[in-house]
Amino acid sequence: PPPAAPAPEPVQVTYEVTAGDTVSAIASAHGVSTDAVLSANGLTRDSIIYPGEVLQIPSAAAPGPASVGPVLAPGLDAEQSENARLIIRIGRELGVSDRGILIALGTAMQESWLRNLDWGDRDSLGLFQQRPSTGWGTPEQILDRERSIRVFYGGPADPNGSDTRGLLDITGWEDLPYADAAQA
Template structure:
């Protein structure tokens, strides 16, 4: 038996459907035009190179930048940086931990009882990285050894095989933070304070010098290392813009990566 609806019922159904579609479309466009009304994400960083992309939290990015800066100060090859990153990823996930197995602490989980230094020193990523590299360069032919063997020769851990799986990610981080790949590091952090804090550029440069030594830009690669370090530490020093070599990073959630523009040339990294 067929069920027939009157014109009035059909009209009401059509009106309801049209209204529902209209409300949905209107709500979509409202949200699209007002993205700031949505809950903002937590601070984050990315390292993007031809070999891949890695997402980092702010602490991981700062430590990655510090490791690259210390390596540059010591004039070490990128292979040393890769080994350091793989080791730190396994030991602490690139975090400055104040705990670990027995008395292990810090980025590389170094132990005071094994002569690496005092706990307070080991909790300083610059100091800990210098100690790691000082031990690494004493490993014969470390550049040619499989990564796990080189890392294990320094760490002497219970499971030296565990460093190898991190080699791919370590290579991406090394390419980005050493400055070999330009415009590779991008970060964002929430800055809802009114008025916004004044950038602490002098303090930022002072802390960069602790890891890097001279902050003079002597090559484009070094310039991009300084730029990457500055972006990774932008939240810490209230920096909202970093300019280098004709492009600018801005702390803007709606922008992805570095944008064309800016006064800074190849001999200066501009912070503001």
């Protein structure tokens, strides 16, 4: 009889990290544990992953149950995770670079803890603590998360037009340190 064909090599699954990814979310999306992904890549729970990094995804022993509810980023509650996902989604829709999205996420974390606050310093409101008195919109408009995110990014799709300057309207923002770009 002819020799048996060798077993096929297991398919190596990799994943390229994008801005906003977490190891736990990547693991969950691939049906494996966070510890399995960490171990396969020589990482610890203190490791930082960066956009463009390629992670090895170990094979799942068996397909797990479908995820129930949204994937939460470690250290963030459901509201914060939802707001972070919205900032990322809108940034990607607008063609904002990963750096710009990270600036938006960092700004919202600094200004509101990624919460859509209905209070703040003076008349500041929302995710980015935008102020009605300085032209960012009415209180209702600022508390509309999608609108306030688009206003923060600015550019040609800015709901405020040229009344305010968003991140994309700042000349050279890509070369500024994160905090300086956010403040500008």
